[in-house]
Structure formats: C-alpha cells, structure tokens
Amino acid sequence: MPVKQIKCPQCETPTLYDVSNPWRPFCSERCKLIDLGEWASEGYQIPLSPEPDLWSDELTDDGSSKRPH
Template identity: 65%
Template sequence: MKRPVVNCPQCGKSVAWDNSNPFRPFCSERCKLIDLGQWATESYRIPDTGKDSEKQENDPSGSEK
C-alpha cells in the first residue's frame, strides 16, 4: 500500500505520513519548533466572528436572558 504524502505546513517539503516520522505533519523538528514559536508569539490567530463580543456588549454579565 502506498504511504500518504503531505506537504510540511512550514516549508512545503513533501513528507510521508506514517509512524516513521515523529514530527508529522512537519518534515523536521526545526519546522515543528518554528510553527510552535509562531503560535507562542501570536503570529497565528483564530479569527473572531464577533458573535461573543456582541453578546458581551449587549449584556455585560455575559449571561443570556
């Protein structure tokens, strides 16, 4: 059976997706740590949809009526 191949999210290098790669989906520990560093420095952010912030503006207690 052919092993699935994915691209490293950091550098784009093709990587086999199997148990022999302990850093998957990354190609190396270096790419994995670079990605972790970007999360730690808040370079990556999850977008705010605005729904929760609108509720808080309308009801400062945060509870729904």
C-alpha cells in the same frame, strides 16, 4: 497500506505522513519548532467578530446612548 505523502505545513516540502516520521505532519524538527514558536508568540490567531452590542449606537428610551463611556 500505502504511505501517504503530504506537504509540510511550514515549508511545503513533500514529507511522509507515517509513524516513521517523528515530526509528522512536519518534515523536520526545525519546521515543527518554527510552528510551535508562532503559536507561542501568538503569531497565529483565530479572528473574532466584534460583539454587536459593543458597537451599537442604539439609544435608550430617554435618548442616551447604550454604549459604555
């Protein structure tokens, strides 16, 4: 089976994606730890869309706003 070569997600250095690389998919322990640090410090975040109800300016039947004060 041929060994697959990929770019390191951190530094983009070509690296082997194989069991012989203990840091896969990273090229080194350093890149793996940099990535882990980004996750731990919340440097990577999945964007969330705002809740439509929280930003709604709809009015209730009596004319008051549904928005919490």
